Amino acid sequence: MDHQQQHPKGAASDAVELPMHDKICIRDLTVRNIIGVDAWERSKRQPIIINLVVYTSVSQAGDTDHLPYSIHYGILCKTVEAHSEKTEFRSVEALADSIARVVITKCHAPKITVRIDKPRALLHAASAGVEITRQKSDYTAEQLAGTVPCPLKFNHQDVIFVKDLRLSCIIGVNPWEREEEQVVVLNLQIYPGYDDSNDRKADYVSSTHNYRTIVRTITKYIEASSYKTVEAFVTSVARIAIEKCHVSKITVKMEKPSAIVFAGSAGVEITRDRAFFANAAANKTHTRGVSSVSSIALNPHHLRDIPRRGPVPAHLTHESFLALGSNLGDSAANLSNALKMLEQDGHVRVVDTSFMYETPPMYVTDQPPFLNAACKIKTDLAPLDLLKKLKEIEAEMGRDFNTIRNGPRPIDLDILLYDSIEYKDDTLTIPHIAMQDREFVLRPLCDIAKDVEHPKLYRHISQLLSQLLLKQEENKIDDGAIHKSVPLRGKIYHWDAKTLIMGILNTTPDSFSDGGNYSTTESAALRAQQLVEDGADIIDIGGMSTRPNSEEISEEEELNRVVPVIKLLRSRGFEAPISVDTFRASVADKAIEAGADLINDVSAGRRDPAMYGVMAKWNVPVCLMHMRGDSKTMMSQTDYGAKNDVVGAIARDLHKSVQRAIAAGVHRWNIIVDPGVGFAKDSEQSLQVLRRLPELIHSESSQLIGYPCLVGPSRKAFIGQLTQQADATKRTWGTAAACTASVAGGASIVRVHDVKEIRDVIKVSDAIWRVKA
Incomplete structure (x- = not known):
């Protein structure tokens, strides 16, 4: 029987409207092919199981039992x-989309589920796949004929699934379950065609989700956690998939085989979408209320040229990652x-x-x-147009394309990734070939982009x-050390070289330990x-005390205390980096x-x-410290x-501040975090x-991992309580112990009053804890 005999005129031709309530089913057809990679991520032939449902009408064959009206499933x-x-x-x-097209084209199926x-x-799941x-009508005539490419698109019925993924974790309330x-x-079902911005059903969307990426991410978080209830477990799985893997909607079914002695398993199934967690977060914020933040008077004259960045424009729909490098001139400024x-x-x-990383030449x-970095961009430029723009920037910044390849250059810009596409021609390869x-x-x-x-x-x-x-x-390849670095006053500082000492200079009459000593x-x-x-x-210069219960001064008075000192130092050829200790944008602006x-x-x-905006405008390193309230209210x-989880709160709060800074245009390489010892924290x-x-700055689960950290324990009240020393100027050795702990914990900068004494403490601490294997 040839293909035409399956659909005689009047039975299933394209011109006849069919109810399509009936189904022809093929179950567990096994084929072998190379399709992506196997569980060990090797490109090898492997078994594939295909299930087909063809939606058609079997009325005429059913009524007549006449062979020409039957569909030949063979x-x-x-x-x-x-x-x-x-x-x-x-x-x-x-593969699924290709099968659908061939069955529609060659077997004249009006509709099919594959x-x-x-x-x-x-490795740890029974299978993964797609339905x-x-x-x-979902394809053009050219796509069905194979004369033009057919891009992958998904509708609200489509599902990517993972079947019987087995994980190990602590779950339950009984003592033996906690051990x-x-x-x-x-079992996971991901809906790649779901779009809650379009009545929760997109016609077709082009985004997909790699089940391997999702499973890796979920496994990493779940197996490092513990849960008391299965409800919390499945909610966490859904949240991770949506927030970490950018899934729009997911169904999570979890079974606990060891739950009940005389039952196969017990468990729960939920379906969640992006809107669910967004609404939950909004309600949580509303319930907690707005934290106490004192308003301050701002002089708009000082702030008129501060940039304001709005949200990413809607027309910038493509996402790309670029590599940046420079080793001629002021490399940091070039980037x-x-x-x-x-x-x-x-x-x-x-x-x-x-x-930012200083790297040996290759x-x-x-x-x-070289100084190397990467950036993530949103753009409306096609790949070749983006490449053209990068080359124009390189030329404008003085790159000579006629010199030796891979030689010195003021700027080098490369496209690493562009959406999830693969592209290759004589001028551009995406992903970047090397x-x-x-x-x-x-x-x-x-x-x-680690995930x-x-x-x-x-x-x-x-x-x-x-x-x-x-x-x-x-x-045993040694390409030379790569150093995470920060540009500061024309020099490149390596964060892994030594713990930097920030000397405190208070120009205030009321600081808790040296008030009035340096007020002129x-x-x-x-x-x-x-x-x-x-x-x-x-040198960290501050013009207003932030000790508990201190009085806040006017913007004008703070400016008068800080700016003249900076100007005088620079007029005398003072070359050391100067930090300005202030929470006022106008003071920071004038100080820089x-x-x-x-x-x-x-x-x-x-x-x-x-x-x-001031931080972004001046493109200087910034330290973001954790505190609550103000001087009057923080304690x-x-x-x-x-649980008194102060470290968890610090990580969450500082991460929000970091993200706001980045959104405003502050470069990540300029950001330093400070946990705020003594600020809204008891002893x-x-x-x-x-x-x-x-745990705060090195743990894989911390939102602050990788950020250089400043710790300022100098002469703080908790040291006075431990040493029973009421006189803050006599807390030097208690401060030394706290600084030693800071270096052991991975701090990059310590902020202290007694620089001469702490200098030797830091040298020894660095020799113990910063030594490289």
Whole structure:
């Protein structure tokens, strides 16, 4: 029987309207092919199980029992089998869509559901796959004929699934359940075509989700956690998929095989979408109320040229990651200027930047070290147009394209990733052809895209970096040290080289330990010079006391205390970096204009929203400190919940401030965090901060991982209580112990009064805890 005999005129021709309530089903058709990669991420032939449901009408064959009106399921199977095994497919989604088109075209099916199970897809799951439903009207005639490409798109009926994923975690309330991990079984259904902005049903969307990425992410978080209830467990799984993997909607079914002795399992199933968690977060914020933030008077004259960045324009729909490098001239300034030039014509918005790394040159080694970074952009430019723009920026910044390839250059800009596409021609390859072999590319890219999957290699960027480092270790390859760095007053400081000492210079009459000692411009300038001679790397000048219960002064008075000192120091050739300790945007603005190099904001931008704009305007390093309330109220706001999890609260609050700063245009490489020892924290909480500092800045689960950290324990009240020393000037050795703990915990800067004494403490502490294996 040929294909035409399956559908005689009047039975199932394209011109006849069919009720399509009836179904022809093919169950568990097994084929073998190379489709993506296997559970070990190798490109090998593997079994694929296909289930088909053809929606048609069997009325005439059913009424007459006449062979010409029957659908020949044997031919249907052979057609699908031959098509599935003759060509390699990149994904189960691509195979499912291709089968749908061939059945619609060759077997004249008006509508079909295709389910693809890949049993060897994941190490710890029975299978993974996709189920899609298509009809002839979903394709153009050219797409059905195969004369034009058919991009993958998904509707609200389509599902990506993971079947019987087995994880181990602590779950339950009984004592024995809190001691030993149990196996739980997860079934996931992800809806790639779901769009809650369009009546919760998109016609078709082009985004997809890689089940391997989702499973890795969920496994990482779940197996490191513990739960008392299955409800909390499945909610966490849904939240991780939506917030970490950008899934729009997911159904999570969890079974606990060991729950009941005389039952196979017990469990729960939920369906959640992005709107559910967004609404929950909004309700939680509304219930808690707005935290107490004192308003301050601002002089608009000082702030008129501060930039304001609105949300990303709607027309910038494409997402791309770029690599930046420079080793000629002022390399740090070159990177920043390139980012500014990217945004000039409105076709690109820089939405995130990495940390900055000084890296040894590769390929051509007889040249200066490079500064490397990465950025994430939103754009409306097509890949070739974006490449053209990058080359124009390179040319405008003085790059000579006629010199030796991989030689010195003021700026180098490369497209690493663009959406999830693959592209190749004579001028451009996406993803970047060599990124997986370059540590100086992968390290900064991990800062902003560690969970993004390489569209060809099927691995997260963080996994590519781990693999590269293992390969270098196994092959004893030493490409030279890569240093996370910060530009400060024309120099590049390596965060891993030494713990920096920030010397405190209070120009106030009422500071808690040295008030009035340096309240004149001359005495303050002399003290700054003395601090540098004693060993300070940075001088932190403050014009208003932030000790508990201190009185806030006017903006004008704070300016008069700070700016003249900075101007006097710079007029005398003072070369050390100067930090301005203020939460007022106008004071920070004028201080940087006068010659300061760093903004140290005790409120992390909460007290004055214009502060983020000042930080972005001057493109200087900034320190964001955690506190609650103000000088009058902060010590009444030390309640961190029933668990007294002060470190968790610090991480969450500072992460929000960091994200606001980045959204305002502050580069990640300029951001320093400060847990705010003694600010809205009692003595035990301050000790907890020092004790758990590694958890705050080095833990994989912390939102602040990777950020350099400043700790300022100097002469604080908790040291006085422990040593029973009421005189703050006599708390030097207690401060030394706290600074030692800070270095052991991974602090990058300590802020102290007694620089000369603490200098030797830091040297020894660095020798113990910063020594490299």
